[in-house]
Amino acid sequence: MNHEEAFSELAAVALDSASAEVADAVRAHASTCPECGPELAAMEETVAAIGELAPQARINPGRSAGIRSRLLVRARNERESQSAPVPGPPDIARGVASLTGLGHKATPGAQRPVAADARRPTPAxxxxxxxxxxxxxxxxxxxxxxxxxxxxxxxxxxWRVTQDRNEMRSQLAAVDTVQPKSDSMAQALSEKEAMIESxxxxxxxxxxxxxxxxxxxxxxxxxxxxxxxxxxxxxxxxxxxxxxxxxxxxxxxxxxxxxxxxxxxxxxxxxxxxxxxxxxxxxxxxxxxxxxxxxxxxxxxxxxxxxxx
Amino acid sequence: MNPSERELSYSSETRSNADDVALIRRMCDADETALGALYDQWVRSLYSLVLHLLKDPDEAEDVVEETFWQAWRKASSYEPSKGAVSTWLLTIGRRKALDRIRARRRYKEDAIGRDQVFANLPAPGLDPSEQTEGKELKAHVHAALQELPSEQREVLELGYFKGLSQTEIADVTGQPLGTVKTRMRLAMQKLREPLSMHRRVTE
Structure with missing residues (x-):
């Protein structure tokens, strides 16, 4: 993107009305352009100044205190987890893990992603x-x-897990000739059966x-x-x-x-x-x-x- | 002292952007009390803006929390040379609010209103706790908004409050994309004049 093109898009970028591609290109140009950089900054300040014209509203004090408290707790937890991770006692070392990769995430303090593993879940x-x-x-x-x-x-x-297992069995039989998929499904089936057993x-x-x-x-x-x-x-x-x-x-x-x-x-x-x-x-x-x-x-x-x- | 009392006392103090920058520096050093102080200082402005955009107190509170959390996580990305801390915070908050407005439009096919939002903004100066300096700037920006030609103000309103892209604005208004871009640019240039003037006076 050349200077003229970038300059013509500054207002749209400041207003967040440009596409992501255009905004990225304009910002890249503005970061080195002595004319566009300050102009973009000034326009963004203008956008913020318009925002300050919004009628003043008072947030509910109790809920505001709750938000503030949550923010500080999260920030403190993050700081503590980054500065001094504490090993857990042996009996809880295995932790929680998602068996099916359905988006299970770690709670505050967790820095490692949780991997899927049925028999011995990755510690979380x-x-x-x-x-x-x-x-x-x-x-x-x-x-x-x-x-x-x-x-x-x-x-x-x-029954839910059993249903999954049975469905997998059927699918496994159907795709038995496709080796990589078959291996993957067999492992998943094994995991389900282990889960049911336990x-x-x-x-x-x-x-x-x-x-x-x-x-x-x-x-x-x-x-x-x-x-x-x-x-x-x-x-x-x-x-x-x-x-x-x-x-x-x-x-x-x-x-x-x-x-x-x-x-x-x-x-x-x-x-x-x-x-x-x-x-x-x-x-x-x-x-x-x-x-x-x-x-x-x-x-x-x-x-x-x-x-x- | 509870948070609401803190909010009142802070808003009546004379603060500068340097104070806010100092808070951001402390946040970079993982001092969460600085996050609390930044929250106390800016929660009202931020909440007012996102509530005005979203019209839903629950969603506005969510956005406030997300905004301050992002400020904590991304404190090191703040660059004083690119604007005041308040600008940075309000920009984050407005983007998050617009994301929600756009999501609503995608899922609910919300009609895009063409109401004259800027015309309904109250003139500043009614809040006695506000600093005089801030009042003057707001008054200038407010006046500049009212003086914009209606076609420029409409383009700005659709972008600012509805989160429409320039292409979407062209569809809604029936104007060529190039015209929309020109109107938006002219409107923004007119609005930034009072800000530039204000900077020259205060620097």
């Missing part, structure tokens, strides 16, 4: 640094809500997850108390709002423990797996809240899913 930060928060008076509310939900244990608890038996506790407040069933949390394996399956869960993520909490009498963040796939499905030691009778509920991207050290957003243990 959320449970390496479990976030325990004191239970506030609102805990009573959480439990009251959770207690109203039905506790459902049926023979179809694993989530069946007398030591497995099942928590039915339902929407709040409409109590629509939309998933299960399986907890194998013998092996401390956890698996959460969701279906029909709507996508979180832009800039938000879902965060899973294990609620005990003394704490709400972050079990990681996730985004469901386009069908609202999620499969998460974790290994985390918890006393056999400690779990009171499982909850999912909507939090800012990256997650929070303690629940701050609306509780969208809950299940009574």
């Amino acid at each position: 930060t959320p449970l390496r640094h479990p976030v325990r928060t004191d239970v506030s008076p609102s805990r009573v509310n959480w439990y009251a809500i959770a207690a109203t939900l039905a506790f459902i244990i049926t023979g179809a608890q694993l 989530m069946a038996g007398p030591d497995v506790k099942v928590v039915a997850l339902s929407t709040k407040p409409t109590a629509q069933p939309l998933g299960r949390m399986f907890w194998n108390r013998a092996t401390n394996d956890w698996m959460m399956v969701t279906y029909n869960l709507p996508a979180p709002k832009p800039g938000k993520t879902y965060q899973v909490w294990l609620v005990t009498d003394k704490a709400k423990i972050s079990a990681g963040t996730f985004r469901p796939d386009s069908q609202g499905r999620t499969v998460m797996h974790a290994n985390y030691a918890l006393a056999r009778d400690a779990l009171r509920a499982v909850a999912i809240t909507e939090e800012p991207d990256g997650g929070m050290p303690a629940p701050t957003g609306p509780m969208v899913v809950v299940g009574s243990a």
Whole structure:
């Protein structure tokens, strides 16, 4: 882009009305052009000055305090995680991992992406640094809500995963001649079967997850108390709002423990797996809240899913 | 002192961009208290702008939070030579608000209103806590907006408040793209005059 072309686009770039390609080209030119650089800066200042003409509105003080507090907590967590990572105790070192690559993300403090691995999930930060928060008076509310939900244990608890496995088996047979795809599917099938195996038996506790407040069933949390394996399956869960993520909490009498963040796939499905030691009778509920991207050290957003243990 | 009290006390103080730059430097050094101070200083202006654009308090609060978080994460990208910290923050916030407006349009096919938004902006000077210096600049910009020829103001409104690209503005107004570009450029040049004058006086 030559000087004349760039100069003619400065106003559009300042107003963010130019295409990304044009804006990039103009900014590249302006960064070295003694005429366009200051002109663009002045136009951007003009745009900001127009913004300051907006009628003054006062943000709700309580919500503003909440935003401020969340920002500072996130900033502090980020600083601490960057300056001094603390190794987690051995019993929680395996952490949470997405088995199906459905967008599970680490909670604050996590710097490493979480890789998919069925038998031995890649360690993830959320449970390496479990976030325990004191239970506030609102805990009573959480439990009251959770207690109203039905506790459902049926023979179809694993039907979603089993259904996936069976579907994979059919597909595997159909594509048996295509080696690379076949290998990949066989591995995925093996992972599903391992998951089903670890989530069946007398030591497995099942928590039915339902929407709040409409109590629509939309998933299960399986907890194998013998092996401390956890698996959460969701279906029909709507996508979180832009800039938000879902965060899973294990609620005990003394704490709400972050079990990681996730985004469901386009069908609202999620499969998460974790290994985390918890006393056999400690779990009171499982909850999912909507939090800012990256997650929070303690629940701050609306509780969208809950299940009574 | 709660945040709302802090906000009031800050807004009545005399501050300069140098104070804000110092906060940004501290943010670069991972001092989160500087983020808190920056929030206290600019939350009202930012919220006012994004609420005016989005017309939805919940979404406006989300954008405020995203904007300050981005400011924290990208503090090192701020360059004082390219403008004031307030300009930087309001630019980030406005872009985020426009992203949401564009997303709404994509998903809901919102009608593009052609209401005269600039004509409805209140004249500055009603807020006693505002600094005199800022009031004067705003008054000049406000006056310049009102003096723009209607066709230039319309192009600017569609770009500024609706987040339309120049091509989309050409579609909406039925004007050739070249005409839209010219009108937008002329409008911006007229608006920047009071700003340049203000800079010459204050520097």
